[in-house]
Amino acid sequence: MADVSMAAAMTGPRGAKPKKRLTGRNIMLYGTLLVVCLYYLLPLWVMVMTSLKGMPEVRMGNIFSPPVEITFQPWVKAWAEACTGLNCDGLSRGFWNSVVITVPSVILSIAIASVNGYALINWKFKGSDVFFTILIFGSFIPYQIMLYPIVILLREAGLYGSLWGLVLVHSVFGMPILTLLFRNYFSSIPEELFKAARVDGAGFWGIYFRIMLPMSLPIFVVALILQVTGIWNDFLFGVVYTKPDLYPMTVQLNNIVNSVQGVKEYNVNMAATLLTGLVPLVVYFVSGKLFVRGIAAGAVKG
Amino acid sequence: MSATTEAATPRTTSAARPRPRWTRNISAKIAAIPMIATALVIFLGGTIWTVVYSFTNSRLLPRTNFVGFDQYERLWETSRWLISIQNLMFYGVMSLVFTVTMGFVLAVLMDQKIRFEDTFRTIMLYPFALSFIVTGLVWQWILNPQFGIQGVVRDMGWTSFTFDPLNNPQTVLYGLLIAGLWQGTGFVMCLMLAGLRGIDEDIWKAARVDGIPTWKTYVVVIIPMMRPVFITTLVIVASGIIRLYDLVVAMTSGGPGGNASQVPAMYVYDYMFQAQNLGQGFAASTMMLLSVLIVLIPWAYLEFGGKKHG
Amino acid sequence: MGNSIEVRDLTLSFGSVSVLKNMNLNVEEGEFVVLLGPSGCGKSTLLNCLAGLLDITDGQIWIKEKNVTWSEPSERGIGMVFQSYALYPQMTVRGNLSFGLKNARVPQAEIDKRIARAAEILQIQPLLDRKPAALSGGQRQRVAIGRALVRDVDVFLFDEPLSNLDAKLRSELRVEIKRLHNALGNTMVYVTHDQIEALTLADRIAVMKGGVIQQLAEPLEIYNRPSNLFVAGFIGSPSMNFLKGRTVDGGRAFQFGSTKIDLAGYEGGAVLERDDAILGVRPEHITVSTTPLAGPSMPAEVEIDEHLGADSLLWLKAEGVNMSVRVPVEGRLPPGTKVHLGLDIPKASLFDAKTEQRI
Incomplete structure (x- = not known):
């Protein structure tokens, strides 16, 4: 019996199954993906190419073609000379405004939200879940409905139009998603660790700083990425809660590009646009998978 | 094996200090004050405040002169508001349909154990890192009739070619859509891909043993299993669409022709902060809230209503 | 001998669900009591109440003649060993052992002395400067026991300490815990669902079900004269x-x-x-x-x-x-x-x- 089946096996297929690389399926698959990538990459290409051309070449040529003569003049102009209204000191002002807005906002919002998430998981008190539910619902509600009451609150506090007012607004609106992020992360840390620390006599802040924080650096990085891009990209709050000399980069960019006066300098506009997008792009390309984790956190069920 | 000697020590004898209930977890409660204040004062209080003041005739400053539904009647008689609503509905439906289908199809393609997955994902997702302002301005430039796609095709000899969505009231929303899809589809793709990856490998093995073709497995098995992912994605995308503002500001400023691409968020901003007609702004933002609740309540019901702890 | 732990009329409820019902339990000085029962019987909950990690609804808890009902876990004079070891991953073994003592502001010389002693008893001296990630399961659990040991307390609480270990290690550490108890003479309360552990370790076993102690007796008594049908069916394999x-x-x-x-x-x-x-x-x-x-x-x-x-x-x-x-x-x-x-x-x-x- 065994000999017969052995003989039969030797004549049939044997060993590794042959693999075909260029199947019709693969051509379709990679073809589609390449076309899609072209659509995604096109604007970046156009932005970079246009910003490196002189105005005459922009007028003459094709927006998709690379520059014949590379010039960095549009970048210099966008950074240091472009005009918004009466100010002609370029986007640099907006850039520094955005830096000054983003840094404290990111720190404050992450500090608050991480403590929130920690309290919600390990120190539940009566009603804590209710506040969290309101917070999550609040993140879906259009900001427009809360715009004006916040104006009043900030005015009462003497912060309306100031940097710190905007920092508070960013911390408030960053709270739902960040709290969710930290809450979900802390819930994955074994509760026994928290219990052990309590038996060891550590209190609320002791456990937060000595146990939780050192264990949660990855999620802090995720939150950092989320907040830096989110706050840098904000437009609405910048317009509503600050004065023109404090306008963040996005607002200033829009004012430069969409201003009606003067001749349109498309190369300068694209350089300015690219400059504004540079910070989030750098964050994005450096952070890689952590960025994906951050944005997916919003979709994770709480 | 002693039985409890209950009488030996009366219950009142207490070596520990008595604590009133509210002082338990006192540090946690203090630390949660920012969250509590945000939830109650800003999210809940602010919303209620705006809804209440939408029934007043506040103009430059909020006043408590209640006028019933006047603001709402005026709102629904304003052609700009009606156009805003129509625009948002059209844009919203198109955007939802396209982002979700394209996002899902891309996720399926990405899920075929392809090489360079990280590179493809990086390319598809980078627009999501950019602001709507940047997105809008780039596409405004690409869609520029003189130098953009239309200009390039005409220069190649097809002089009657027309592709100028942003300057035509009939097509301006498609122009916004092209930019919006570019910015957001990668995000949806990532959510969908996470959903696909979350499906048990054994399902695929079972389908393969049963001889079900791949496409059919997706349609019959995978999509129904991904229902929660689809719902969550729809809610996230939809609540983002209702807020649509920056993109329109950057691309068209609501034009052409004054209000062909107006959206509600723009209406609210203009009435609150430009036209000094707070009452109208409040009424319009209340309508926005209402529309979100229409999306949100059924979702919350589906998600949390049936069973506790989703 | 006096009572080391006294639980008096302890009730714990979450909303309308009562998890522990009017429970009384006395553990004598130096006694090894095992809380045994199926999952969800309330045995770990009771242990958490003893440790002060859960606030009870009614009743009292006395440890060493002191009413600790409202005391913080660290003030109760207990050490606790957890199922998942619960070692602080970012600290070395030494850091793990000293964390509680530093919180209690014990002088450094005393900390060093106690760590040296615990390390000797548990034979973990070579591991002191490693991180928990570099330890095997058995070593981690030794460190976790060490963390209770350095606290120099009279009451040890064990929450299913061996459940995460494989069968061979489990029986080795079981013997070691017994040896430790013989050597130190501490009071020990030990939660498990493993009846072999219970029968081999305990001076007395408390078999629990539905938040109630069904029988509290010496192992042989429990085995030979189960007081009710549940205890009879739960103890012994295959079942009675x-x-x-x-x-x-x-x-x-x-x-x-x-x-x-x-x-x-x-x-x-x-x-x-x-x-x-x-x-x-x-x-x-x-x-x-x-x-x-x-x-x-x-x-x-x-x-x-x-x-x-x-x-x-x-x-x-x-x-x-x-x-x-x-x-x-x-x-x-x-x-x-x-x-x-x-x-x-x-x-x-x-x-x-x-x-x-x-x-």
Whole structure:
């Protein structure tokens, strides 16, 4: 019996199954993906190419073609000379405004939200879940409905139009998603660790700083990425809660590009646009998978 | 094996200090004050405040002169508001349909154990890192009739070619859509891909043993299993669409022709902060809230209503 | 000897669900008490209440003659060892051991002394400067025990400390914990769902179910004289055989189907006539014979025989009821064999089917 089946096996297929690389399926698959990538990459290409051309070449040529003569003049102009209204000191002002807005906002919002998430998981008190539910619902509600009451609150506090007012607004609106992020992360840390620390006599802040924080650096990085891009990209709050000399980069960019006066300098506009997008792009390309984790956190069920 | 000697020590004898209930977890409660204040004062209080003041005739400053539904009647008689609503509905439906289908199809393609997955994902997702302002301005430039796609095709000899969505009231929303899809589809793709990856490998093995073709497995098995992912994605995308503002500001400023691409968020901003007609702004933002609740309540019901702890 | 732990009328409820019901428990100085029960019986909850990690709803907890009902966990004079070890991953073993002492502001010299002593007892000196990630499961659990040890407390609480270990390590550490208890003489409360651990370690076992202690007694007592049907069924593997029937002849015999079993020698002595009674006999208290036996016996048929190495299990059917009998390896019988079962009545247990209590 065994000999017969052995003989039969030797004549049939044997060993590794042959693999075909260029199947019709693969051509379709990679073809589609390449076309899609072209659509995604096109604007970046156009932005970079246009910003490196002189105005005459922009007028003459094709927006998709690379520059014949590379010039960095549009970048210099966008950074240091472009005009918004009466100010002609370029986007640099907006850039520094955005830096000054983003840094404290990111720190404050992450500090608050991480403590929130920690309290919600390990120190539940009566009603804590209710506040969290309101917070999550609040993140879906259009900001427009809360715009004006916040104006009043900030005015009462003497912060309306100031940097710190905007920092508070960013911390408030960053709270739902960040709290969710930290809450979900802390819930994955074994509760026994928290219990052990309590038996060891550590209190609320002791456990937060000595146990939780050192264990949660990855999620802090995720939150950092989320907040830096989110706050840098904000437009609405910048317009509503600050004065023109404090306008963040996005607002200033829009004012430069969409201003009606003067001749349109498309190369300068694209350089300015690219400059504004540079910070989030750098964050994005450096952070890689952590960025994906951050944005997916919003979709994770709480 | 002693039985409890209950009488030996009366219950009142207490070596520990008595604590009133509210002082338990006192540090946690203090630390949660920012969250509590945000939830109650800003999210809940602010919303209620705006809804209440939408029934007043506040103009430059909020006043408590209640006028019933006047603001709402005026709102629904304003052609700009009606156009805003129509625009948002059209844009919203198109955007939802396209982002979700394209996002899902891309996720399926990405899920075929392809090489360079990280590179493809990086390319598809980078627009999501950019602001709507940047997105809008780039596409405004690409869609520029003189130098953009239309200009390039005409220069190649097809002089009657027309592709100028942003300057035509009939097509301006498609122009916004092209930019919006570019910015957001990668995000949806990532959510969908996470959903696909979350499906048990054994399902695929079972389908393969049963001889079900791949496409059919997706349609019959995978999509129904991904229902929660689809719902969550729809809610996230939809609540983002209702807020649509920056993109329109950057691309068209609501034009052409004054209000062909107006959206509600723009209406609210203009009435609150430009036209000094707070009452109208409040009424319009209340309508926005209402529309979100229409999306949100059924979702919350589906998600949390049936069973506790989703 | 005084009581090391006293639980008085302890009740714990979450909303309308009460998890622990009016519980009383005394643990003597130096005693090793095991809380044993199926998952969800409240044994870990009780331990967390003792540790102060859960606020109780009503009642009192006394540790070392001190009412600690409202005290913080760190003020109760307890050390705790967890199932998942719960070592702080970012700290070295030394850091883990000293964390609690530093919080309590113990002088550094004293900390060093205590760590040295604990490390010697547990033989973890070479591991002191490693991070928990670099340790094996058994080593981690040793460190976790060390963390309780350095606190220099009289009461140790163990929350299923061996459940995450494989079978071989588990039995090794079990012996080690027993040795530790003998050496230190601390009071220990130990939660487990593993009855072997309970039977081997405990001075007394508290079998729990539904937030109530079903029986609190020495291991042999629990094994031989279970106080109710639940305890009888929970302890022992395979489970005790339960024969549903009634007592007849003024309580002198047990009627099981068509078989009448003489209860002579049952330790309860006078058993009244009851319509609903259950006779429980452990698998090792039944003898199997192919020939009729003298004394109480019943006919049965072998269905399956499982050999376990040291001995062998016969699964039989008697009067339509499945029974298991432990026999020596040479006593194995092929399926289908007709046999007679002899019951060791003095070691059997009789229960009232309604109250489920031992008669």
